[in-house]
Amino acid sequence: MGYNCVVLIKQVPDTKKITGDVMNDDGTVKRSALPAIFNPEDLNALELALEIKDRFGGHITVITMGLPAASAVLRDSLFRGADEAILVTDRRCAASDTLATSYILSCAVKKLDYDIVLCGRQAIDGDTAQVGPQLAEKLGVTQITYVEELIGLDGSTITAQRNIGNGWQQVKAELPVLVTVMGVANEPRVAAAKMMMKYKKALTPFEVEGKIKAENREAGEADIKELAEHKCSKLVEKGLLIKQWDLDVLEADLDWCGQSGSPTKVHRIQSVVLAAKESKEVEPNAKGISDMIHELIEEKTIA
Amino acid sequence: MIEVNRKGEVWVFAEQHNGQLEDTPIELMSKARHLADILGVQLAAAVLGDNVKELAGKMIHYGADKVYLVDDPLLGVYQTNSYAKVIYDLIHKYEPQIVLYGATTAGRDLAPRIASATKAGLTADCTDLQIGDHETVKDKKVHKNLLFQIRPAFGGNIVATIINLARWPQMATVREGVMPAPEADTKRSGKIIEEKAALSRQDLPLEILEEHKRPKKVDLKASRIIVAGGAGVGSKDNFKLIWDLANCLGAAPAATRAAVDLGFIDHDHQVGQTGTTVRPSLYIAVGISGAIQHQAGMSQSQKIVAINNDPDAPILNIAHYKIVGDLNEVVPIMIKSIKEKGIKD
Ligand SMILES: Cc1cc2nc3c(=O)[nH]c(=O)nc-3n(C[C@H](O)[C@H](O)[C@H](O)COP(=O)(O)OP(=O)(O)OC[C@H]3O[C@@H](n4cnc5c(N)ncnc54)[C@H](O)[C@@H]3O)c2cc1C
Ligand SMILES: Cc1cc2nc3c(=O)[nH]c(=O)nc-3n(C[C@H](O)[C@H](O)[C@H](O)COP(=O)(O)OP(=O)(O)OC[C@H]3O[C@@H](n4cnc5c(N)ncnc54)[C@H](O)[C@@H]3O)c2cc1C
Numbered sequence: 169m170g171y172n173c174v175v176l177i178k179q180v181p182d183t184k185k186i187t188g189d190v191m192n193d194d195g196t197v198k199r200s201a202l203p204a205i206f207n208p209e210d211l212n213a214l215e216l217a218l219e220i221k222d223r224f225g226g227h228i229t230v231i232t233m234g235l236p237a238a239s240a241v242l243r244d245s246l247f248r249g250a251d252e253a254i255l256v257t258d259r260r261c262a263a264s265d266t267l268a269t270s271y272i273l274s275c276a277v278k279k280l281d282y283d284i285v286l287c288g289r290q291a292i293d294g295d296t297a298q299v300g301p302q303l304a305e306k307l308g309v310t311q312i313t314y315v316e317e318l319i320g321l322d323g324s325t326i327t328a329q330r331n332i333g334n335g336w337q338q339v340k341a342e343l344p345v346l347v348t349v350m351g352v353a354n355e356p357r358v359a360a361a362k363m364m365m366k367y368k369k370a371l372t373p374f375e376v377e378g379k380i381k382a383e384n385r386e387a388g389e390a391d392i393k394e395l396a397e398h399k400c401s402k403l404v405e406k407g408l409l410i411k412q413w414d415l416d417v418l419e420a421d422l423d424w425c426g427q428s429g430s431p432t433k434v435h436r437i438q439s440v441v442l443a444a445k446e447s448k449e450v451e452p453n454a455k456g457i458s459d460m461i462h463e464l465i466e467e468k469t470i471a
Numbered sequence: 472m473i474e475v476n477r478k479g480e481v482w483v484f485a486e487q488h489n490g491q492l493e494d495t496p497i498e499l500m501s502k503a504r505h506l507a508d509i510l511g512v513q514l515a516a517a518v519l520g521d522n523v524k525e526l527a528g529k530m531i532h533y534g535a536d537k538v539y540l541v542d543d544p545l546l547g548v549y550q551t552n553s554y555a556k557v558i559y560d561l562i563h564k565y566e567p568q569i570v571l572y573g574a575t576t577a578g579r580d581l582a583p584r585i586a587s588a589t590k591a592g593l594t595a596d597c598t599d600l601q602i603g604d605h606e607t608v609k610d611k612k613v614h615k616n617l618l619f620q621i622r623p624a625f626g627g628n629i630v631a632t633i634i635n636l637a638r639w640p641q642m643a644t645v646r647e648g649v650m651p652a653p654e655a656d657t658k659r660s661g662k663i664i665e666e667k668a669a670l671s672r673q674d675l676p677l678e679i680l681e682e683h684k685r686p687k688k689v690d691l692k693a694s695r696i697i698v699a700g701g702a703g704v705g706s707k708d709n710f711k712l713i714w715d716l717a718n719c720l721g722a723a724p725a726a727t728r729a730a731v732d733l734g735f736i737d738h739d740h741q742v743g744q745t746g747t748t749v750r751p752s753l754y755i756a757v758g759i760s761g762a763i764q765h766q767a768g769m770s771q772s773q774k775i776v777a778i779n780n781d782p783d784a785p786i787l788n789i790a791h792y793k794i795v796g797d798l799n800e801v802v803p804i805m806i807k808s809i810k811e812k813g814i815k816d
Binding site (some may be wrong): 181183184186237265267270274291293294296298300301302304305306310311312313314327331332333334335336337338339340341342369396424425430431432433434435436437438439440446447448449452453454456457458460461462464465469470471 | 472551552555558575576577579580581583584586587590591592593594595596603605608619623624625626627628629630631632633634635636637638676677678679680681682683684685686687695696713720721722729752763766773774777778787788790791792793795796797800801804805807808809
């Protein structure tokens with residue numbers, strides 16, 4: 169028995185660490201100046217999948233779409249107990265809005281067997297919380313958003329508790345489903361030392377090629393390719409190759425990817441300026457405060 | 472998706488539960504009215520539910536010219552698929568140019584599902600909407616009268632203006648509490664267009680086993696004056712200072728997330744990005760540093776008083792009255808001063 173879980177994870181800049189000097193003059197954010205982290209609620213989604221696997225057995229695949237460097241969050245997932253990792257990377261994915269992102273991710277998920285697809289509720293950079301529901305629509309599965317707790321899994325049905333803003337509800341649905349998981353759902357486990365030992369050598373084909381190039385500076389392109397292929401097949405045998413899929417592998421319709429697949433465009437970005445308004449310094453004593461209260465009463469701010 | 476449709480209406484999804492309209496769609500009506508007037512088109516509300524005809528009239532009172540009413544027992548309880556299907560059908564039949572949703576839990580569950588099916592753009596959690604022109608860089612073509620969808624991103628550190636050039640409708644969810652609700656005008660009249668829902672049981676894939684709604688203990692949005700305390704207040708016991716100051720002003724007590732996390736007060740009182748957005752006449756910030764996420768919920772206040780013992784605290788930059796001092800001394804002086812002036816409402 170057991171359940172096949174697919175967890176969608178995103179590498180994000182740590183927006184909690186933003187200060188003045190990581191902003192460009194035009195108000196955009198210097199992403200490179202911020203540490204790249206595992207999107208916090210995606211860790212909760214992964215943890216929920218791990219709990220399902222602990223209780224019922226099954227298989228966990230993690231997928232991320234991003235730059236080649238996003239392999240870091242895939243390795244981190246393997247350290248925590250995921251079985252398989254897939255990097256979706258392609259220059260043609262650049263500038264994807266949530267609609268294009270969910271389309272591309274749906275092409276990847278459709279290549280897998282799944283009972284439960286898990287997303288974080290929201291990514292801390294784009295902050296939209298739209299990818300989960302859009303992906304569910306593209307897969308044609310039931311969505312259960314804002315999940316706070318998994319109540320149970322019973323054969324082909326799932327019961328979960330979701331937040332509804334001013335309270336909660338418990339819902340039951342037939343599998344397959346897509347859930348979006350909130351931070352309160354659980355406490356993500358830390359990486360296991362044994363897994364770290366094993367999977368720190370897990371690489372994507374892109375990383376393998378980079379390594380081979382660095383080790384064989386004199387070698388020609390064809391040799392590099394051959395060496396890389398050899399190394400990759402050895403990694404596959406050890407279960408250490410992180411799969412790398414581009415849009416051709418996904419057989420994605422390019423019209424729905426990247427720039428052309430994205431109806432929303434950014435017209436303008438501004439950094440939040442702390443507006444200095446007309447202001448008064450008030451002495452922290454009876455006179456200063458009494459004068460201020462007087463003014464506020466005069467202008468009818470205080471009735 | 473639909474083609475660019477300049478004659479299309481402006482729509483608001485009138486979210487309701489148990490026959491009660493949510494606040495956010497009502498708040499959206501004055502802004503939506505304004506947008507429709509600039510564009511010279513009609514403003515319509517989409518009312519879905521079971522036995523909700525009365526709400527159609529209400530939406531007209533709040534400013535709608537028209538209401539699309541879909542009354543069906545299968546719409547009695549909100550579910551993503553059934554609601555998405557009905558709105559999808561309405562959009563394809565009437566081709567509105569703009570569709571707005573409250574960024575409530577249900578709104579943020581529903582709108583992306585519709586956007587995906589429609590293959591249209593969707594901007595999340597907007598704090599403002601405007602009409603403006605956009606010139607594309609490549610061909611210098613000017614696109615007139617687009618919906619500027621203004622939203623914070625990157626944890627509130629930037630504000631992005633998002634547009635949708637081609638694949639319409641232009642759709643957005645709008646954050647709760649950022650727009651002032653219009654007064655109901657019971658003399659307004661409008662047209663109600665009844666539509667049938669093409670639904671079956673299969674469009675209701677969820678079985679709702681149990682539901683608990685907790686009434687809000689405070690209505691921060693309705694308060695003219697708010698006294699908010701932060702981590703600087705120090706303890707739950709000392710938070711009594713905030714309650715006392717609030718009491719003598721007839722104000723609502725509020726807090727930062729840090730104060731809520733420290734257990735000084737309940738989450739219902741939290742102001743900010745993950746709490747309530749408020750715009751009172753007076754906001755008194757006590758022992759609050761003024762993090763961007765807190766400011767997101769209160770910077771629209773008409774007057775801000777900040778009490779902080781750190782002269783560099785960011786909250787002081789947005790305060791109209793800056794009081795640099797120890798809150799444990801300043802707040803009692805304020806209470807005394809207010810009582811002397813005999814205010815109490
Ligand atoms: C300033 C700014 C504003 C933006 N505003 C909008 C907007 O209003 N509308 C819009 O359509 N696009 C917008 N975008 C684009 C959007 O951020 C990207 O499309 C992004 O790839 C996905 O959206 P998100 O970060 O909001 O993810 P969310 O929808 O918040 O993510 C939810 C979950 O989906 C999964 N997920 C998301 N992205 C990936 C991924 N790349 N790989 C694997 N899993 C993933 C994760 O489980 C994640 O927790 C904006 C971008 C910027 C920079
Ligand atoms: C995704 C996200 C969402 C968030 N959402 C919210 C939100 O909705 N609302 C929110 O408020 N925060 C939110 N936060 C948290 C926010 O970043 C800050 O951590 C929080 O607002 C700080 O609260 P504070 O000002 O009470 O505490 P602190 O930052 O610790 O500030 C305490 C202040 O008290 C002053 N002080 C101390 N002692 C005294 C004294 N005796 N007299 C006078 N002043 C004194 C100090 O100088 C200091 O400025 C969010 C954060 C994230 C990352």
